[in-house]
Amino acid sequence: MDGMGRLVPAVTRAFDILELFLEGDGTLSAPEVTRKLRLPRTTVHELLTTLAARSYLVTIPEQPGRYRLGVRTYQLGSRYAEQLDLAAEGQRVAREVAETCDETVHVAILEDADVIYIAKVDSTHAVRMVSAAGRRLPAHCTAVGKMLLASLPAAELDARIEGRELAGMTPHSLTDPAELRAALSAVRERGVASEHRESNPDVSCVAAPVRDSAGRVVAALSVSVPMIRWSEDREAELSDLAVKGAGDLSARLGHRGAR
Structure with missing residues (x-):
């Protein structure tokens, strides 16, 4: 990519995961992410764990193993809307x-x-x-x-x-x-x-x-x-x-x- 630095694969994958939640009912499991993005299961698990630890994703108590967007994404979106x-x-x-x-x-x-x-x-x-x-x-x-x-x-x-x-x-x-x-x-x-x-x-x-x-x-x-x-x-x-x-x-x- 002329004029651009190298993209960081892990960051790109993390955003790919977040953008999957824009589709469907807004909930996903690790196997679904693995299938949709064709990534190794271990990589998906690590990324989901990291995103959840930072409140970008949250697990759904009544649906074990499923994730939805967390409060941090709302905070970022709200700041964007304010501007x-x-x-x-x-x-x-x-x-x-x-x-x-x-x-x-x-x-x-x-x-x-x-x-x-x-x-x-x-x-x-x-x-x-x-x-x-x-x-x-x-x-x-x-x-x-x-x-x-x-x-x-x-x-x-x-x-x-x-x-x-x-x-x-x-x-x-x-x-x-x-x-x-x-x-x-x-x-x-x-x-x-x-x-x-x-x-x-x-x-x-x-x-x-x-x-x-x-x-x-x-x-x-x-x-x-x-x-x-x-x-x-x-x-x-x-x-x-x-x-x-x-x-x-x-x-x-x-x-x-x-x-």
Whole structure:
């Protein structure tokens, strides 16, 4: 490995063992570890004993011979979570996505019936955008907003849109509650959201959900494209890119689901 020092086999094996506990029901026996990693039984026994002595693993009293993750792994994970900054992580991922497609990328969160943009990376092309980091826009007019609204439980969605005037930002904005609900249903089926000239008359956008370690949708990542560069093929391409970017950001937040 160029530019890297030698990996220590024992440490690598110890981490291989710990990562096995991310699968299945989170419990394993020494024979199962031996089989999965194809390591000598003596080596596995020594590693399990060492990890248990340091509280990275613990034996299960009611299941002799089986292990689960110990409190030390929780302490490390909690410290990692404390240091997470959604806006900073979002900005990093948005930059990576923007470098791939050279379009404008946003990350936004939902607050009441609005979205707040917490990260934005501009395209190198000069494009007039109504969004900006820190700006608030009506959720129903944006792809990120539709993605976030569609992810809400039914009761929460009702509370945010019922009895509310859905003001439009352009003539293409969805201002009828029934039309919005139909659009949100389509978003749930597709797993991605889109808007065409609904927040900006010259721009279309696609968005995908960002999930935290518990699987909750906490943000959405979008790619915005001027209509002069928009097509069905481009929409499909950027939808895939938004899903990948949102998956990368979710992974940084500790989400382990399929991307």
